[in-house]
Amino acid sequence: MSGSSWTRVRAVARRHAFVLLRSPHRLFDVVLWPLVDVLLFGSLGVFVARQGSGGSIACGYLLSGIVLWHVVYQAQIALSTGFLEETWSRNLLNLMVTPLREVEYACGVALFGMVKLVMGVGVVALTALGFYAFNVGRLGVGLIPIIAVLLVVGWVIALFVIALVLRFGTGAEALAWGILFVVMPLSGVFYPVAALPGFLRPLATALPTTHAFAAGRSLIDGHGMQWGQLGLATGSTVVAGLAALAFLVLMLGTFRRRGFVTRYS
Amino acid sequence: MLDAHQLVKHFKGVRAVDGVDLVVRPGERVSLLGPNGAGKTTTLLMMLGAILPDSGWVRVAGHPLPKERSQAMGEVGFAAGYLPLPERLRVREFLHMFGQLYGVESLRDRIGTALERFGIAHLAGRLGTELSSGQRTLVGVVKATLHRPRLLVLDEPTASLDPDVARRVRAGLSELCDSEGTALLLTSHNMAEVERLCERVVFLSAGRVVADGRPASVASRFGRSDLEGVFLHLAEERPAGAQQTDRTA
Numbered sequence: 001m002s003g004s005s006w007t008r009v010r011a012v013a014r015r016h017a018f019v020l021l022r023s024p025h026r027l028f029d030v031v032l033w034p035l036v037d038v039l040l041f042g043s044l045g046v047f048v049a050r051q052g053s054g055g056s057i058a059c060g061y062l063l064s065g066i067v068l069w070h071v072v073y074q075a076q077i078a079l080s081t082g083f084l085e086e087t088w089s090r091n092l093l094n095l096m097v098t099p100l101r102e103v104e105y106a107c108g109v110a111l112f113g114m115v116k117l118v119m120g121v122g123v124v125a126l127t128a129l130g131f132y133a134f135n136v137g138r139l140g141v142g143l144i145p146i147i148a149v150l151l152v153v154g155w156v157i158a159l160f161v162i163a164l165v166l167r168f169g170t171g172a173e174a175l176a177w178g179i180l181f182v183v184m185p186l187s188g189v190f191y192p193v194a195a196l197p198g199f200l201r202p203l204a205t206a207l208p209t210t211h212a213f214a215a216g217r218s219l220i221d222g223h224g225m226q227w228g229q230l231g232l233a234t235g236s237t238v239v240a241g242l243a244a245l246a247f248l249v250l251m252l253g254t255f256r257r258r259g260f261v262t263r264y265s
Numbered sequence: 266m267l268d269a270h271q272l273v274k275h276f277k278g279v280r281a282v283d284g285v286d287l288v289v290r291p292g293e294r295v296s297l298l299g300p301n302g303a304g305k306t307t308t309l310l311m312m313l314g315a316i317l318p319d320s321g322w323v324r325v326a327g328h329p330l331p332k333e334r335s336q337a338m339g340e341v342g343f344a345a346g347y348l349p350l351p352e353r354l355r356v357r358e359f360l361h362m363f364g365q366l367y368g369v370e371s372l373r374d375r376i377g378t379a380l381e382r383f384g385i386a387h388l389a390g391r392l393g394t395e396l397s398s399g400q401r402t403l404v405g406v407v408k409a410t411l412h413r414p415r416l417l418v419l420d421e422p423t424a425s426l427d428p429d430v431a432r433r434v435r436a437g438l439s440e441l442c443d444s445e446g447t448a449l450l451l452t453s454h455n456m457a458e459v460e461r462l463c464e465r466v467v468f469l470s471a472g473r474v475v476a477d478g479r480p481a482s483v484a485s486r487f488g489r490s491d492l493e494g495v496f497l498h499l500a501e502e503r504p505a506g507a508q509q510t511d512r513t514a
Contacts, residue, residue, distance in 0.1 A: 011362045
């Protein structure tokens with residue numbers, strides 16, 4: 001990336017920092033919802049644990065699951081709502097007629113998204129520690145590649161959402177939040193996919209998140225890193241990433257060809 | 266500076282732009298005119314690479330679109346009267362962001378000078394939500410001129426301004442074009458403003474260029490005393506009857 005590209009990336013990141021600073025309701029995504037999630041799943045875990053046999057492991061699954069899920073959630077929400085902010089403020093045309101390239105824009109939003117991710121996941125991890133004495137750090141360095149995969153999966157989902165908004169307009173905005181409610185149960189965030197109805201298992205197995213969470217549960221169980229699961233998660237993330245990029249380029253072409261920018265001007 | 270050749274654009278089966286040719290030379294001040302729906306904004310957006318033409322091509326400062334869009338847009342400033350300011354940015358922050366996107370050096374000084382040029386230095390610390398529509402338009406024009414573009418494209422820049430502020434904008438634009446040799450391409454429904462600011466006008470009707478020349482020359486071709494007469498004539502005419510082209514100027 002050339003110096004001027006880096007300047008443009010920083011300009012976009014700085015713009016989104018101002019958006020967060022001046023929009024207190026945006027803090028819900030990085031502070032309130034993470035806290036509520038830990039409270040919900042942590043308390044559920046404690047309740048199940050008190051019921052007797054095997055319950056204690058459920059608490060670990062629930063809390064590690066929600067901490068790791070927030071990596072996907074924060075990465076996805078930061079990138080997709082960053083783009084949506086440009087549509088809400090009708091700033092798309094302003095940006096499209098500058099030297100800013102699409103990839104620079106995405107990098108700028110993702111860069112500031114990392115700040116939001118650190119905040120959001122930090123709130124989840126600290127709340128789990130403070131409220132339920134669950135230290136996600138005890139899972140060890142094996143967490144790092146799992147988090148890396150989930151981070152990229154979050155971005156991949158955001159690229160799909162952005163592509164759909166480019167094509168279908170504001171009607172597709174709801175997907176920014178709604179799509180995660182579909183991915184979450186299918187990914188076995190809190191349970192092995194064997195717990196899903198049989199007809200959904202093939203779909204669940206195709207998701208990179210399923211394998212990343214399976215690797216995470218193996219760490220919780222004390223069985224060490226399941227490299228096979230991590231490899232499947234990485235491979236399917238690469239495939240999904242390429243598909244998302246291809247879809248985005250296709251939709252961007254449609255957006256320019258059909259003059260959809262006028263929806264936002 | 267700008268070279269558009271045989272631009273064609275359809276929307277839902279309607280030929281919105283129908284074979285438009287337009288050349289803007291360095292330092293030239295050109296106005297793209299025509300009634301609502303004539304294809305002005307679509308033509309402008311194709312020249313800026315925001316909309317892809319169905320056929321035809323555009324070069325900006327020698328850079329073909331869309332292949333070299335980023336380099337081309339570095340030479341262009343764009344503002345439109347209908348575009349708002351991002352609500353959550355102060356004017357100074359908004360200009361700083363766009364200055365960085367254009368790679369402007371000594372940005373703080375440049376922002377100060379640009380705000381002074383249009384008489385709105387006192388707005389630097391205001392949020393977008395605290396500005397009137399006219400003030401937002403002025404900030405948009407400042408943004409468009411911040412990086413000293415070789416071509417300034419303005420879509421109805423004075424549409425929401427009172428006469429005094431509109432005069433200030435025209436004065437600022439004239440001073441900029443004179444001192445920096447900036448070429449200007451603007452659309453406007455204010456014919457008097459166009460006659461004061463531009464040396465050449467291009468009239469569009471039903472997506473086609475129907476007149477291209479000096480304001481007085483175009484007016485006389487249509488047998489009218491001024492551009493407003495031409496405008497009204499074209500607005501009333503059926504598009505098929507308005508295919509008169511004057512490229513003699």
